Amino acid sequence: MRQILASLWFALHSAGQNFRRNLGVSLAGVFTMALIIFLVGGSLLFTHSVDTVLQGQEQNASHLKIYLSDNASLAAITNFESRLKHDPRVISVTFETKDQAAKQASQNPSIASALDVLGSNPLPASLNLDVKKLTDLSQINNEAKMTPIVDMTTPTDYNSDVISKLNTVITVIQWVGAIIAIILLTISIVIIMNTIRTAVYSRRTEIEIMKLVGATDWFVRWPFILEGMLGGLLAAIFSGAVVFGAYRLFVQAAQGNLLSVPFDARYTITLLIVLLVGGVAVGAFGSFLGVRRFLQA
Amino acid sequence: MSVAVAERSAAPPQHALRPVISFHGVSKVYPNGTEALRDVDLAIHQGDFCFLVGPSGAGKSTFVRLLIRDEAPSTGRIFIDGQEVSRMSHRKLPKLRRKFGIVFQDYKLLQRRTVAQNVAFALQVTRPGQRHMREKVEEVLWIVGLEDKLDKFPDELSGGEQQRVAIARALVHRPRIFLADEPTGNLDPDTSWGIVQLLLQINHRGTTVLMATHNREVVDLVRRRVIAIDNGRVVRDEAEGQYLREGTATL
Numbered sequence: 128m129r130q131i132l133a134s135l136w137f138a139l140h141s142a143g144q145n146f147r148r149n150l151g152v153s154l155a156g157v158f159t160m161a162l163i164i165f166l167v168g169g170s171l172l173f174t175h176s177v178d179t180v181l182q183g184q185e186q187n188a189s190h191l192k193i194y195l196s197d198n199a200s201l202a203a204i205t206n207f208e209s210r211l212k213h214d215p216r217v218i219s220v221t222f223e224t225k226d227q228a229a230k231q232a233s234q235n236p237s238i239a240s241a242l243d244v245l246g247s248n249p250l251p252a253s254l255n256l257d258v259k260k261l262t263d264l265s266q267i268n269n270e271a272k273m274t275p276i277v278d279m280t281t282p283t284d285y286n287s288d289v290i291s292k293l294n295t296v297i298t299v300i301q302w303v304g305a306i307i308a309i310i311l312l313t314i315s316i317v318i319i320m321n322t323i324r325t326a327v328y329s330r331r332t333e334i335e336i337m338k339l340v341g342a343t344d345w346f347v348r349w350p351f352i353l354e355g356m357l358g359g360l361l362a363a364i365f366s367g368a369v370v371f372g373a374y375r376l377f378v379q380a381a382q383g384n385l386l387s388v389p390f391d392a393r394y395t396i397t398l399l400i401v402l403l404v405g406g407v408a409v410g411a412f413g414s415f416l417g418v419r420r421f422l423q424a
Numbered sequence: 425m426s427v428a429v430a431e432r433s434a435a436p437p438q439h440a441l442r443p444v445i446s447f448h449g450v451s452k453v454y455p456n457g458t459e460a461l462r463d464v465d466l467a468i469h470q471g472d473f474c475f476l477v478g479p480s481g482a483g484k485s486t487f488v489r490l491l492i493r494d495e496a497p498s499t500g501r502i503f504i505d506g507q508e509v510s511r512m513s514h515r516k517l518p519k520l521r522r523k524f525g526i527v528f529q530d531y532k533l534l535q536r537r538t539v540a541q542n543v544a545f546a547l548q549v550t551r552p553g554q555r556h557m558r559e560k561v562e563e564v565l566w567i568v569g570l571e572d573k574l575d576k577f578p579d580e581l582s583g584g585e586q587q588r589v590a591i592a593r594a595l596v597h598r599p600r601i602f603l604a605d606e607p608t609g610n611l612d613p614d615t616s617w618g619i620v621q622l623l624l625q626i627n628h629r630g631t632t633v634l635m636a637t638h639n640r641e642v643v644d645l646v647r648r649r650v651i652a653i654d655n656g657r658v659v660r661d662e663a664e665g666q667y668l669r670e671g672t673a674t675l
Contacts, residue, residue, distance in 0.1 A: 133553030336532055339492075340597065341521035342549035344514075 319413025359410025
């Protein structure tokens with residue numbers, strides 16, 4: 128126990144000492160890392176915001192209206208409805224009668240007067256579907272068209288074009304975000320590795336002596352790993368604060384605009400934690416790689 | 425000087441049951457093709473004091489590096505304390521190196537630490553949390569005669585004093601074997617003699633001492649075992665040898 132505490136103290140002490148003695152290099156490393164973490168965090172938040180907005184659009188777009196033939200029997204309709212209700216791709220199904228359709232349509236005064244003139248109700252009854260995934264929409268649409276009770280003149284109604292475009296956009300944004308994050312992460316590991324390598328180089332005599340008198344590899348490694356973790360933590364705190372501030376400003380600026388972005392507190396907190404843990408982990412891993420070369424032999 | 429030698433002429437303790445260092449057909453060829461050692465067979469016993477002599481590039485440094493397993497031999501086997509080190513795993517090296525106390529020509533002191541801190545460093549990194557560290561450091565600095573320089577920094581000391589600090593650091597964990605690679609290489613004759621006296625004193629306490637050196641004067645005065653290496657081969661191994669083969673100008 129005493130030995131572990133003493134080792135820990137030694138590692139902490141020399142990590143801090145190292146950081147201070149090479150303050151210029153250390154701060155440059157922290158700053159570069161902070162920049163990268165900021166970019167990672169920013170791009171993740173941006174992707175998430177766009178995602179949220181688009182998903183909102185998706186909610187509106189994932190409706191499918193199936194018009195029913197006037198000749199369809201109630202039994203056939205109920206049968207078809209329950210089949211749709213049990214379909215795993217479908218969230219909900221509501222049945223709209225001819226009367227309800229007329230009532231709905233009558234909200235527009237010109238349609239109301241036209242209906243009055245006609246005296247009968249030409250509007251079809253319909254089943255209104257909410258579908259879980261946009262990608263399923265066209266398939267369900269095709270299946271519905273095959274059903275005999277569907278109105279043959281105008282079988283279904285949904286905006287297929289917008290939906291497929293929206294889908295592509297969402298997928299592309301998610302991929303681009305992920306690729307950018309991976310590239311930035313790799314860059315930051317390389318940067319940390321080189322920063323630590325500089326620090327290690329300036330202490331090579333010390334490491335040489337440590338190895339000579341029989342210190343274990345981990346004993347030599349720990350101070351540098353702690354130093355890397357410290358740098359990663361500082362960088363993450365700094366850039367996390369900047370990302371958070373920028374996000375709030377962005378949300379405020381977007382408020383009242385057409386695409387108002389909701390402030391997602393849960394996502395933000397998760398993201399900040401991920402940035403902190405990620406910064407520390409990247410710092411540790413970079414140091415591990417940086418010190419490795421000097422421990423071989 | 426001769427007086428000092430007379431004082432040390434008593435035979436060193438010989439409890440030669442099992443050699444503390446033994447080489448069996450050891451050769452070392454570096455990746456670039458240089459053959460640094462060829463077919464070396466020898467045994468060094470507990471309490472021995474050995475000089476390792478030979479011109480630069482003869483293989484002395486390779487010999488030292490093989491001992492602490494900084495390098496592995498190309499062929500042959502090396503035993504330290506009965507333990508084969510030639511094929512020892514990387515994980516076991518720290519334990520092996522703690523059996524040695526090592527000093528070099530260039531002292532390898534940490535310039536930002538005081539004398540006492542330099543010596544304590546060896547204990548901190550191998551036995552963290554050890555009790556009575558300060559006393560142990562002071563004791564060993566007293567042995568090397570620097571008890572009044574505890575808080576000086578290396579650049580405030582003379583070359584000889586710096587080498588004494590290095591010796592204290594190598595001694596503080598009570599090694600079985602003391603390796604000195606050209607310890608007097610940077611020192612004037614009088615200071616060199618003081619360092620050699622110190623090594624003899626360490627040997628007198630029972631520690632095996634191996635000193636690689638160019639210093640002909642010292643070797644000829646001390647008259648201990650001499651292992652001469654030339655071109656990677658052991659060309660001479662005498663119990664009370666001189667730097668050169670008796671009556672000749674060659675090793």
